[in-house]
Amino acid sequence: MQIKHFIYTFLALFTSIASWAQFQFRAEVSSQSVGLNQMIEVRFIMNDNGTNYKFPSFEGFEVLRVIDINNTYIVNRDVRKESGNAFVLRPLTKGNLTIGSASVEFEGKIYKTQPITIEVGDPVQQKPQRHQRRRDPFARFMEEMEEDFNRRRQQQMEMQQNLGEGIHLVAKISKNDVYANEPLTVEYGLYISYQSGFNTLGIKQLPKYENFWNHSIDQKELQVKEATLNGKVYRYLTLQKAVLLPQKDGTLKIDPMEVEIEEQFYTGRVDVFGISEIGLRKKTYSSGAKTITVKPLPLDNQPEGFAGAVGSYTFTVDADKTILKANEPLALSVTVQGKGNLDLLTLPTPIVPNALELYDPEKINRVTKNMSSGMQGTKTEKYIIVPQYKGTYTIEPLTFSYFDINSKSYKTITTEPITVEVTEDPDLPTNETKTDKAEIVSKQDMQPLDKNIEWFNGNFVTENNSYYVWWLAPLLLLPVMFFVKNQSNKNNQNTEGKRLKATNKLAKKYLSEAKSQIGQKEAFYEALERCMHNYLKARLKIETSEMSNDTITGLLNQHQVAPTDIATFMQIKTTCEMARYAQMDIQTMQNDYELAAQLIHSIDKQLKK
Amino acid sequence: MKNYWILFWTLLFCGLATAQNNEALFSEGMTAFDKKDYETSANIFSQLMQRDSLNATLHYNLGTSYLRLQNTGLSIYHLQKALKFRPDYEQARINLNFAEKLKTTVSKGNLPIPQQQMLYSVFDFLKPNTWAYLALGTMFTGIGLLLFYLFNHNATTKKILFSIGMFAIGISILSYFISKNQSNYLLEHHYVIVTQKETLLMHEPRVISKVLQNITEGSKGLIKEETNQWIRIQLENDTIGWVEKSKVMKY
16 A cells, blocks of 8 residues: 555655656645644645646645745756745544545646645654665656655754753742741742754743742743753743742642743754754743741740741941930940841830930841842931930840741840940039029939948837837726725715614614604604603603603603703704694604604713623 | 746847847938939848838838939839828838839729728837737736636626626727737738739730730739739739749738
C-alpha cells in the first residue's frame, strides 16, 4: 500500500521532471502513514500560474493552516518558479483517509493531481522520522533540495514537540518549617528554556498571603539570568519576591500565582527561506499552592513583657546628655538592632518620674527587606524629655525580650538605669505673683536632715498598765470612804433607836386609847388625862382614886423623878384641863401626844432605877 | 504599789541608757548623710526606727535619705508618716513635695479624711501623754474634793465641793478618752503607700480576678477593709479595689 503510494508520488515527480518545460501540477504529502496525534503537510505545487484553482475538501482532516508557496529556483542558469499551497492537516479519525485531487486550469487545459490515501494509526510517541530517499539518478539536485527540506521539517517537528515544555513557573520558599513571627521569603520565578520564548506576560492571579504579614520586595528592573532546573539550563526571570511573617501557628497555605503567557510556538509553516514560522498562543501557568508548617513560640519560660519579637537583636537606650538645666530638652533613644520581625515588634516605653515631662516619640525605622535575611536593620524611638524642676532623677532600666531563632530560646536584655541631674531651676516668672502656698514650697530647695530629736515621744503612758493603777486607785478610794462614813453613822443611830422603840412600846400600852381619839378635841384630851393617870397608877401601884396635883408631885418626888419631867407632867395635865374650853387643832394634839409618850418613857427609865 | 515604783524606775533607767546609745547612732547617721553616703544613713535611721517607731524626726530623716536615694515609695511613706505624727512639720512637707515628683504617674483628686483623724486634729493642741497626765491630775483633785465633801457638815460647802469634785472626775474621764483616741490614731493605720514598682488593683481579694487598674509606686490609698493577705483601698481617683498586703505599706 505504502509502496503503491510512493510509486504514485514517484511517477508524479518523474513525469514532472521528464516533461520539464511543460506545465506541471503535483501533490505531495509529508507522510502517508501517521498517528492520530501527528500532523501531515499536503502541498499542491505547479510550475506556472494556473487559474481556476480548486482544492479537495480534506474530509476526515482538520485544516490547521494554509500556507502560500512561492518559490524560485535557479538550476543550470534556468529560472524555475514554483507556486501553490501547503496545508497542514491533522487527522480526525483512524483508518485510511483519502485526500482528493486538486485541479487547475492552464491554457484552457485542466490538470488534476492524483488522490492520496493516508493511513492513520494509533497515536504514537513521535520519533524523528527519516524521510525515504528517492533513488533518482536523474535528479540529484532535487535530491539535495529534498534533503534540505526534509531536514528542516524534521527539526521543525521536533521543536513543535518541545514547545510548552520549556516554560516553568516555580515558587521558592526559604523555609518550610518556621516559628510564628519568624521571617521567611518567597520568590516566584519563570524558567524559560532556550528552545522557547514568549511575547507578553500577564499576571492573572497574585498570591494572597492569608495569615501572613507580607512585604513585597520591589525590583528595579527585570533581569534575566541563567539558572538550572532539574539539571537543565534555563533562562530565569524573577516575577515577585516577598518577605512573609506567619501570624498564626499551624499549617498555613500560600495561594498559587497564576500567569498568562502569550508564548511562541512553531506554526509548521516555513517561509521563503525554509525557516519555520512562529505563531503565538495563550497559555496559563500556575506555581501550585505551597504549605508551611508554623510552630508556635514556646509558652514556658516566656519572659514578662515579651512583645512578640522574634529574631536576633541588640537593644540599647541612650540619652544625649545627663547633666542639664530645667526646661532644657533631652533626647532619649530606645533602639533595637538586628534581624527578625522588626516591622512588627513594639519597643518598651521608658518610665520617668513626673518631674521629667515625656513627649511622644519620634519613630525612626531603618529596615531593609531582602531575600537573604528577611528583615534587617534598626528601629528607634526617640523621646524628648524636658525636666521641670531641679534635682536628680532616675530613668528606670528598660527590658526587651525576644525569641532567639538560633538557640530556640527566649532572651532578655536589660539596660542600665540612666541618672539625670538637673542643676538649675527654671527662672520664676516675675510678672506673676504666686500666692499659692504649695507653689512657693515647691520652689524651695530640698530640706536637710533634722537634728532636733525628741526621743520616745511616741511612747504613750496610756499603753502602760501602771497608768491605770494610778488613775483608777483614787476612784476605788471613794467607795471605801463612803463605806467608812456610813458605818460611823450607823453606830450613832443605834442608842437613839432603842429609846424610840421603848417609847413606842409604852405609848402603845398606855396611850393607845388617846391615840385613837386624835382629831376629836374633847375626847382626846379626856382620854389623854385618863391614860396618864392609869400609867401612874400602874407604875406606882397606888389604889387611890383621888389624883390631885399635889399627890402626884409628891409621889413622883418620892420616886426621885427629875423635876423637869414633873413640870412637863403638870403642863400636860393643865393642857388637858384647859382644852375643854380652848380651841385646839390636830397638829397640837399630835404634839401633845408625842410629848406625853416621851414623858412616859423618861419617867419609866427613872422609876426603874 | 511598791512593785510599780520599781518598774517605773527601771523603765526610766533603761530608757536613759538606750537613749544615750541612740544619740550616738543618730549622729552617726547624720554624718553619713553629710558625706552623701545615703545608703548608710538610711540603714542607721531604719535601725533607730525599730526602737522608736513613732518618732516624727526619725521618719523625716529616713524619708529624706530615701529621697536622696531616689526610692520613691519608701521616701513618700516615711515623709507622710512624719507628717502624721507632726502635722505642722514644714520641712517634711517640702521634701514630700520633692518625693511626689519622683512618681511616674500623677494622681488627681483627694482622699476622704477619716473621722478619727478629724477628732485628732481637734485635740492636737495637747500631746496624747499630756492628756493622760491631765486625766491623772484631775482625777486626784476630784477625789480629794469628794473626800472633803464627805467629812464636811456645812450644807453649802458640801454642795460646792460635791459639784466641783464630780466635774473634775468628769474632766478626767474625758481627757483619758481623748488621750486614748490620740494615741490610737497614731498607732492605727489609715492609709497605704504602694512601695512596689507597679502593682494591680483587683476587683476581688484573689490572685485571679478582674484587674481594675495598674497602680504605680508612691500612690496613696485609704484603707477600707483588711483580710489576712489583702487590703481593700480607695485610691485618689475614687476607685475602690483590693491590693496584696506585701505590695504596700500602711501608715
